Amino acid sequence: xxRLVQSGAExxxxxxxxxxxxxxxxxxxxxxxxNWVRQAPGQxxxxxxxxxxxxxxxxxxxxxxxxxxxxxxxxxxTAYMELSSLRSDDTAVYYCAxxxxxxxxxxxxxxxxxxxxxxxxxxxx
Amino acid sequence: EIVMTQSPVSLSLSPGERATLSCRASQSINNNxxxxxxxxxxxxxxxxxxxxxxxxxxxxxxxxxxxxGADFTLTISRLEPEDFAVYYCQQYGxxxxxxxxxxxxxx
Numbered sequence: 087x088x089r090l091v092q093s094g095a096e097x098x099x100x101x102x103x104x105x106x107x108x109x110x111x112x113x114x115x116x117x118x119x120x121n122w123v124r125q126a127p128g129q130x131x132x133x134x135x136x137x138x139x140x141x142x143x144x145x146x147x148x149x150x151x152x153x154x155x156x157x158x159x160x161x162x163x164t165a166y167m168e169l170s171s172l173r174s175d176d177t178a179v180y181y182c183a184x185x186x187x188x189x190x191x192x193x194x195x196x197x198x199x200x201x202x203x204x205x206x207x208x209x210x211x
Numbered sequence: 212e213i214v215m216t217q218s219p220v221s222l223s224l225s226p227g228e229r230a231t232l233s234c235r236a237s238q239s240i241n242n243n244x245x246x247x248x249x250x251x252x253x254x255x256x257x258x259x260x261x262x263x264x265x266x267x268x269x270x271x272x273x274x275x276x277x278x279x280g281a282d283f284t285l286t287i288s289r290l291e292p293e294d295f296a297v298y299y300c301q302q303y304g305x306x307x308x309x310x311x312x313x314x315x316x317x318x
């Protein structure tokens with residue numbers, strides 16, 4: 087069965103960086119995009135970006151450009167999201183999710199159907 | 212960037228009643244690539260609907276999606292106790308894949 091297992095909770099000081107991992111299993115890792123989404127306490131979902139695990143290409147939302155780096159180790163079927171220059175308002179639960187299949191079309195394009203359990207990140211001095 | 216809005220912000224209903232949630236995009240969404248998610252406290256979101264109207268695997272048929280272009284609707288025909296949650300729409304037709312602010316269905 088498809089599973090995405092994320093790394094554990096993190097605490098960082100303002101200005102530091104954090105790297106969250108997302109271990110995928112149960113499907114061909116390089117066949118599907120990985121999306122990253124975060125949720126601040128009591129707030130809604132915020133889409134951060136996607137990564138193509140096959141070629142490594144990425145796209146990040148404008149508010150994260152320059153601060154987020156999405157990478158992968160295909161041999162470990164693991165995706166990573168690193169966020170730098172952390173601020174207190176980066177305190178949130180960070181999720182990875184399996185995105186659309188590469189080269190899908192029409193209703194074969196299914197977004198974010200499997201999610202990791204979430205990684206809480208707290209930023210505090 | 213496509214901006215998503217949802218209405219109402221919250222909805223107070225009873226089990227057995229019908230819930231109708233709206234989602235509007237600031238521009239037409241390519242291929243009607245519009246998804247709906249359900250989220251309960253402390254849990255990851257769960258995909259309900261994709262492509263505006265297709266139910267995701269394992270989703271009961273009391274959940275249905277409709278709409279096209281820039282206006283979409285999620286309908287829950289008869290609310291079950293486990294349906295009280297927050298619902299988000301998301302467009303994935305153009306990057307960045309933006310979410311709506313969410314709509315809470317409460318008792």
